[in-house]
Amino acid sequence: MTSLITPQNSHRITSLEKGNWTSRTYREAVLKQIQMVIAYDAYCFTTVDPSTLLSTGAVTADGIEAIHDRLFINEYMEEDIHKYSDLIQSGKYAAILHASIQSRPGASSRYTNILQPAGFGDELRTVFVNNDACWGYLTLYRKQNKPTFSEEERELMQHWASSVAFMLRTTHLLLMEELQGGSPREPGIVILRASLEPVMQNPAAHYWLSELRRLEQVESDVLPRPVRAVSSHLLKSIQKNASSASPASDSSLSKVCVQLADGRYVMLQASLMQSFESAEHSEKWDQIAVWLEQAMPQDLLPLLSESYALSARERELLAYVLRSFSSKEIAAAMHISTYTVQDHLKSIFAKTKVSSRRELIWHFVSRFQLSGEPEIPGM
Numbered sequence: 001m002t003s004l005i006t007p008q009n010s011h012r013i014t015s016l017e018k019g020n021w022t023s024r025t026y027r028e029a030v031l032k033q034i035q036m037v038i039a040y041d042a043y044c045f046t047t048v049d050p051s052t053l054l055s056t057g058a059v060t061a062d063g064i065e066a067i068h069d070r071l072f073i074n075e076y077m078e079e080d081i082h083k084y085s086d087l088i089q090s091g092k093y094a095a096i097l098h099a100s101i102q103s104r105p106g107a108s109s110r111y112t113n114i115l116q117p118a119g120f121g122d123e124l125r126t127v128f129v130n131n132d133a134c135w136g137y138l139t140l141y142r143k144q145n146k147p148t149f150s151e152e153e154r155e156l157m158q159h160w161a162s163s164v165a166f167m168l169r170t171t172h173l174l175l176m177e178e179l180q181g182g183s184p185r186e187p188g189i190v191i192l193r194a195s196l197e198p199v200m201q202n203p204a205a206h207y208w209l210s211e212l213r214r215l216e217q218v219e220s221d222v223l224p225r226p227v228r229a230v231s232s233h234l235l236k237s238i239q240k241n242a243s244s245a246s247p248a249s250d251s252s253l254s255k256v257c258v259q260l261a262d263g264r265y266v267m268l269q270a271s272l273m274q275s276f277e278s279a280e281h282s283e284k285w286d287q288i289a290v291w292l293e294q295a296m297p298q299d300l301l302p303l304l305s306e307s308y309a310l311s312a313r314e315r316e317l318l319a320y321v322l323r324s325f326s327s328k329e330i331a332a333a334m335h336i337s338t339y340t341v342q343d344h345l346k347s348i349f350a351k352t353k354v355s356s357r358r359e360l361i362w363h364f365v366s367r368f369q370l371s372g373e374p375e376i377p378g379m
Contacts, residue, residue, distance in 0.1 A: 004156040009037055013160045017167060023047055023175035026167055027059045030138075034160075038153045040140040042120070044068070047168055047175060050133035052301045053085065053323055054365070056175060057263050064141065067118050074110045077362045081108050085324035087127045088134050094158040098122040098148040115141070122148040126157045128165035135168035180294060183264065184208075188292035191273070196223060196231055199287060208266055208292040215261050230254040230270040231288050238272060255307045257300050267295035267303060304364060308351045317344045322361055 012033040016026065027045045034040070042061040049056055060068065074080055082095045098121065101107045115123065121144035128136045138157075142149065188205030192198055201209070212224035233254040255269040273287045295303060301322070305315040313334075320330045327345075331338045345357070354360045 002152075004037060004152045005159050009156060010159065012036065013163045017163060021167070021171055021174075023057070023168070023171040024059060026171055027136075030164060031059070034140070034157075037156065038124075038140065038149075039142070039146070040124075041143045041146065042141040043139065044071075045136070045138045047136040047172075048134060050135055052319065053134060054300060061141075063118070063120075064139075067114055070114045071110070073362075074114060076365050077358055078109055080110050082125050083324065084125070084127055084134075084137050087125060088129060089324070092158070093129060093161045094124065094126040094154045096122065096124050096149045096151070096154050099151070099154075116144070119143055121146065124149040124154060124157060126161055126164075128161050128168055130162065130165035130169045133169070135165050135172065138164075180264075180296075183294045190227070190290045190292070192223075192227075192231060192288040192290065194235065194286075194288065196228060196288075198223065205290075205292055211260055211266065212258065215258075226256055226258050226266075226268050227270075227290055230256050230268050230290060234270045234272060234288060255303060257295055257303060265295040265300060266292055267299070268292050301364070308348075310348060310351060314344055314348050314351075317341065318348060318360075318364075321345075321357060322364060324361075 013030065016029055016033070019026070019029070021029065027047075031043060031045060042063040044058055044060045044064045046058040047056045048054060064071070075083060081100050082097060087093055087095060097108060097111055097115075101111060106112060111123075115121075120141045122142045124140045126138045127134055128138070140149070140157075184204035184207050186202075186204050188202060188208045190198060190201040190205040190209065209224060209227070210220075212226060213220060213222065216222075216224060218224070231254075237254065255267065257265050257267050259265050268290055270288055270290045273289050275286045301319065302315070305318060310318065316334060317330060320333060325333065327338045327341045330341050334341070348360065349355060352360060352363055354363050
């Protein structure tokens with residue numbers, strides 16, 4: 001077949017570099033240009049934070065939205081082919097699912113258990129890497145009654161990848177501003193009694209509490225679950241350390257991150273407050289202060305690492321694990337032996353109460369989703 005990498009097709013994407021875009025409008029424009037050459041029935045175009053590979057927002061077709069949760073589980077919990085992290089490391093930034101499984105259909109649980117039952121017959125994945133940093137992923141899907149993606153189409157997507165990666169990087173700061181749009185500039189502060197009855201709040205706290213109630217679909221007189229969670233954990237921590245001579249230790253600070261319906265993250269942390277009158281009695285604490293403010297995706301991993309009391313080296317190693325580096329690759333990157341890597345991993349497993357790398361990845365990534373009562377480390 002004739003190559004699709006022509007000056008005209010190249011220009012379809014590179015010409016967008018001259019436009020004035022937000023991250024979302026740029027991605028929407030890219031999808032329109034791609035469809036003029038490569039037919040697809042559904043898509044998921046996700047931007048990611050390059051330091052953690054955590055999603056900063058996705059443009060997703062309705063047909064994929066319905067199976068997004070299962071695709072998420074497959075990506076982080078199951079062995080499969082063409083994982084985004086594998087494509088990043090391989091240097092081959094685009095791959096066709098059907099081409100890799102046509103001789104062994106059972107090789108991909110993603111295809112067998114998720115895509116095929118949903119009516120999809122193939123996917124074309126592309127990762128966008130610029131200056132050794134990944135800024136996003138795009139997966140195109142075709143239905144079962146359509147031709148599978150061709151090698152020529154894969155080569156064209158790989159050809160376009162550098163320009164798209166450059167623009168995702170360029171619009172990253174604008175995206176961060178987008179994500180903060182509408183959020184209060186000052187932190188929210190709400191004061192609670194030990195019975196978790198609200199006493200007072202500032203306007204920013206009123207805003208964030210309203211957003212959390214909207215997420216949970218509860219009435220305005222109901223204290224949101226994340227606030228109850230951090231406050232309850234705080235009280236339990238103090239009870240456990242009642243005999244401690246240092247009540248203001250790390251155990252007296254509780255944190256949790258919650259993703260709102262619009263993709264923003266709100267970070268909550270609680271601390272016990274002491275009145276001046278009771279200051280002489282360190283065991284007497286009067287009220288709880290809960291601090292609420294927006295957390296950006298790049299802030300989330302450090303926040304969670306801190307809540308587990310991971311050391312600086314453990315945090316560095318965890319970042320490599322979440323990017324699917326092998327023990328040998330981690331050892332080379334950190335200039336340590338593979339034995340030391342395993343020692344660090346054992347320490348991280350013990351602190352986070354998991355028993356495997358896959359469980360560790362899922363444990364951290366899934367903490368950014370609110371499901372029932374948010375769990376707080378150490379409870």
